[in-house]
Amino acid sequence: MGKVVTLGEIMLRLSTDSGVRIAQTENLHTHYGGGEANVAISLANYRHEVYFASKVPENALGEGVRKHLNRYGVRTDFLLTGGPRLGTYYMETGIGERAASVIYDRAGSSFALMTENDWLSEDLFKNVDIFHVSGITPALSSHWKENTVRLIKAAKSAGCKISLDINYRGKLWTQKEAGRNNC
Template identity: 30%
Template sequence: MNDVLTFGETMIALRGSGPLKLGGSLDISIAGAESNVAIGLTRLGHPVRWAGAVGDDEAGQLVLRTLRAEGVDLGAATVDPGAPTGLMLFEPRLPDLTRVHYYRAGSAGSRLSPEAIERAFAAASPRLLHLTGITPALGPAPRAAADRALRLAREAGVQVCLDVNYRSRLWDSAVAGEVMRSWAPYVDVLIASDDELPLAAPASAGSELADQVKPLLDLGIREVVVKLGAGGARVHTATGELHRPARTVRVVDPVGAGDAFVAGYLSALLDDAELPARLDRAVTTGAFAVASHGDWEGAPTRAELPLLSAESGTVLR
């Protein structure tokens, strides 16, 4: 049995070295929030099934080949002959500013069906379902697939993690809030940055963090995890709250840090670790991500987790 089931759109990622209009070379890889989490979890030793969709093209083959090489279970992945694999371009403009350009309208990922998710659950119920707020933004079909996944998880007693992961380029905040609030009663672990949390909290909630967290806990969400960027992270439960500062590393590339954080938190959750250990692992995996280039390439293995506790500049032999 897989520990985790996740699904969403994974695209080809092209990374430029400067302004795209000036030309130059591009590095090619893959990127997608859910597959980033899947890779992060498999590197930490957890079996994960990814049930996304790609086109019947060379780009789709690269996505599948990369995920397969990272040990992700693709038994429920879908190849759609009628739509292409999505594309995203990363354009660095300043040392700490990268623009992202999406080419994903009409992609295979935007046509993922509820039937594909039903097949994934029929094969074997996971211990945990991981969803993000990106998938329902892709169109009616993936939103229906996510809705179906939530209900199947409830019927099977599978715990659910939702990472709000709001993308303003994909949908309006009012629509996103409507969907996130409708999902909240099905969620066990909610993860959001502090500016995303209002999308999941009831519309009547106040502007203060505590006013947003309490009604979410009252809905039955067991843990509300708030990412604070350089400020670390905080987890809220019915019995209290806990904060962990971010680990200090040299920032190379912030892209993918949130997904790495989620992978670390869920890994410790699946290990039945206590809340302090969950946050510790999450901020550690997040630090590995920002200290490395790429969406997922810097994700640590379990054996590498202690490396950030070494003295700066130490060579480990």
Template identity: 35%
Template sequence: MGKIITFGEVLMRISPRGNKKFIQSNIVEFYFGGTELNVGISIANFGGNVKHISAVSQDSIGEIALAYIRQFGVDTSSIFFSKRPLGVYFLEVGAVLRPSMISYNRSHSAFSEITPEKVDWENALEQGTWLHWTGITPALSKGAFDTLNAGLKLAKEKGLVISADPTYRSGLWTYGQDPQEALTILLKNSTVFIGGVNEINEVLGTAYGFSNKEFVEASKQLIATFPSIEKVFDKIRTSLNSSWHKIRARMWNGTEFRETEDLDITHVVDRIGTGDAFSAGLIYGLQQYDDYKAMEFASAACALKHTYEGDVNFATVNEVINILSGDTSGRLKR
């Protein structure tokens, strides 16, 4: 594997312990994460060579965040300090019939002031073979969009594989940029699309349904619209309730449609970062296996993340492979 590069905000997550609401507790736990950072750390846990590009606060919290990232072997040389505070989000973890609830405090964060001149993309992309981005980052600020766009253009010139997870969250796009227009610009430089019919509909302005047939048709139109995109991978979640989910995945790689079997997660410990775990598993898998096995690896990695507290997937390659081999009993290993 070459060097994998991720770009996005570093956040602190604050939660009451267990499944309590904030009003029930004055004891909280904190974790560091962020969509793209979660992907990078997971790939590093698989043994990958990863660099993360971001900004953190110039204070003790920023220093602790950097120390946290470094312990996984992630290169932090392209993370700069800002006088603004680190972004924070507050999470109440739901259970059974009660959904989880998130509230963000990131509009004036360290990362929100990022601009193209603050990132030396030439240096940041050195030895890079893969760049991953998501739709969270360009939604945060005009500077974040411009910085990402500059990085994608250079990465494409340098021949990097560029994976896009254009997660659309309407509540984040508040600075005046049209989301569809922005994502269209960014996808023109991307090669692997990680998303389903919802994301394709948001980008194309279409109304495809969720059947496998319509997924294939939507993927074909996406690739026709953005010829640089070669493959489309979709993670499918079935939620029986907040604590019991099923995960499977499907793909269209330009020549064939494939779909994995459901993985049953009967007790969700923490679902935050599970989509990021899927992306990380896919990025790792596509450099090791064929498209279908890479998707199976990603789906199993995603399922395992539901068993870890915090934003990051701590699963190893061997643990993921054990799931793929059918070992889902959870029996004690000695």
């Protein structure tokens, strides 16, 4: 099986019961998740050696993230700690014709505030077959737009194949911003 590194922000999802609107709920269900973390867990289920690279706060929520990923066999050697908070999102679970609705609360999160690549590329990509990242990460900030490109280049230099999930999120940036090539 292959060795894979996924990079992205894992968040705390707070979701309503099916069919209940956020403004009407008195209870929210919690779950850790995010596009890249979900890919990591799926690949670990197929017995790949998977590492998740991110940054979470050094508190019980950050520890919860680590335990969640480890529970599914995802390695957290590249899970950094520090920063002020874990990003969250609220999901109003859809029902019937009504689609799910999401409200993001991720500005100022530990991952989003990273301005530099805090991983040593030689360590992050050593003997790695595939580097997976999504279009969500560069949407988080101008720093992440630049860091994503730098990390992809470092992975390619190390001989990794690149897996890119385009995953455009209109709530994070406009199509015009996503289409700019200022990196």
